[in-house]
Amino acid sequence: MLRRIVVPVAAAFLFAMACAVSAQQPATLSQTSIPERFGGNHEFGGIVGYSPFSGPVWGYDQNVRYLPVILRYSYLLLQRRNWSLRYAPELTAFSMIHELAPSPTNPAAPVYHFGGGFTPEGFQIDYLPTRKAQPFLSNNGGFIYYADRVLSPQGSQWMYSIDFGAGVNIFVKPHDALTLGYRYQHLSNANISIHNPGTDADTFYVGFSHFHTHGVR
Numbered sequence: 001m002l003r004r005i006v007v008p009v010a011a012a013f014l015f016a017m018a019c020a021v022s023a024q025q026p027a028t029l030s031q032t033s034i035p036e037r038f039g040g041n042h043e044f045g046g047i048v049g050y051s052p053f054s055g056p057v058w059g060y061d062q063n064v065r066y067l068p069v070i071l072r073y074s075y076l077l078l079q080r081r082n083w084s085l086r087y088a089p090e091l092t093a094f095s096m097i098h099e100l101a102p103s104p105t106n107p108a109a110p111v112y113h114f115g116g117g118f119t120p121e122g123f124q125i126d127y128l129p130t131r132k133a134q135p136f137l138s139n140n141g142g143f144i145y146y147a148d149r150v151l152s153p154q155g156s157q158w159m160y161s162i163d164f165g166a167g168v169n170i171f172v173k174p175h176d177a178l179t180l181g182y183r184y185q186h187l188s189n190a191n192i193s194i195h196n197p198g199t200d201a202d203t204f205y206v207g208f209s210h211f212h213t214h215g216v217r
Contacts, residue, residue: 037129037130038129038130038131038132038134038171038174038175038177038211039076039084039126039129039134039169039171039174039175039177039211040076040175040211040212040213041075041076041211041212041213041214042073042074042075042076042211042212042213043072043073043074043075043086043088043209043210043211043212044072044073044209044210044212045071045072045073045177045179045207045208045209045210046069046070046071046072046207046208046209047068047069047070047072047179047181047205047206047207048067048068048069048070048205048206048207049066049067049068049069049070049183049203049204049205049206050065050066050067050203050204050205051064051065051066051067051185051201051202051203051204052065052202052204053065053202054066054199054200054201054202055184055200055201055202056200057184057186057200058186058188058198058200059186059187059188059197059198059199059200060105060197060198060199061099061103061105061106061151061197061198061199062199062200063099063100063101063103063109064097064098064099064100064151064199064201065097065098065100066095066096066097066098066185066187066199066201066203067094067095067096067098068092068094068095068096068203068205069092069093069094069095070090070091070092070093070205070207071090071091071093072088072090072091072207072209073088073089073090074086074087074088074089074122074124075087075088079129081129082127082128082129083125083126083127083128083129084125084126084129085123085124085125085126086123086124086125086126087122087123088122088123088124088138088140089118089119089120089121089122090118090119090122090140090142091116091117091118091119092115092116092117092118092119092142092144092161093116094114094116095114095115095116095117095144095146096112096113096114097112097113097146097150097151097187097199098110098111098112098113099111099112099113099151105151105152105155105195105197106151106152106153106155106197108153113146113147113148113150114146114147115144115145115146115147115150115157115159116144116145117142117143117144117145117159117161118142118143119140119141119142119143119161120141120142121139121140121141121142122138122139122140122141122142123138123139124136124137124138124139125137125138126169132170132171133168133169133170133171134168134169134171134177135166135167135168136166136167136168136169136181137164137165137166138163138164138165138166138167138181138183139162139163139164139165140161140162140163140183141160141161141162141163142160142161143158143159143160143161144158144159144161144187145157145158145159146158146159149193150187150189151197151198151199152195152196152197153195154193154194154195155189155193155194155195155196155197156189156192156193156196158189158192159187159188159189160187160188160189160190161185161186161187162185162186163183163184163185163186163203164183164184165181165182165183165184165185165203166181166182167179167180167181167182167205168180168181169209175210175211175212176208176209176210176211177208177209177211178206178207178208179205179206179207179208179209180205180206181204181205181206181207182202182203182204182205183201183203183205184200184201184202184203185200185201185203186198186199186200186201187199187200187201
């Protein structure tokens, strides 16, 4: 009688244990199969750039050198397996335009112009989030205000800015990255002044960013 009770109970117990083990295996496999991700929801960083020559696409004045110092913030809007989308406004803490020599638009050159501005429109697409080297594409639009009239005595102190670029974030730690990039940037006053020569800057830059997600170190 006891055997008739023990054998079915033991069999049921072994069956339950087997089910429990099999149920745990997918969870264990799924945890080990999750790839390590770099970065985080919030990015705080800065870049320093220099344009050794001016491009001819939109701007008229090509005898210009450009140097920006920019403070960056970005927020992760959308995350997918192989790419992500970030909102990335910027603060131009320092901007220098150097007109190298007298020109038809500004016979008073050579001259330096200094200013600062803000870029509320900024988006960045990052690729390969599981790798230490993550390429990206970027677009930014905003304004820079200079201490004097830029590119022409009849120009404006207020300059609009728009750029398109590409680069790569190289993660030295899971939440710290060095940045190398390039931007083709257009600067002009959009005809708010008497004269609007405008210029384009082929800007190469380097930077550093720290990424942070609440509750993750």
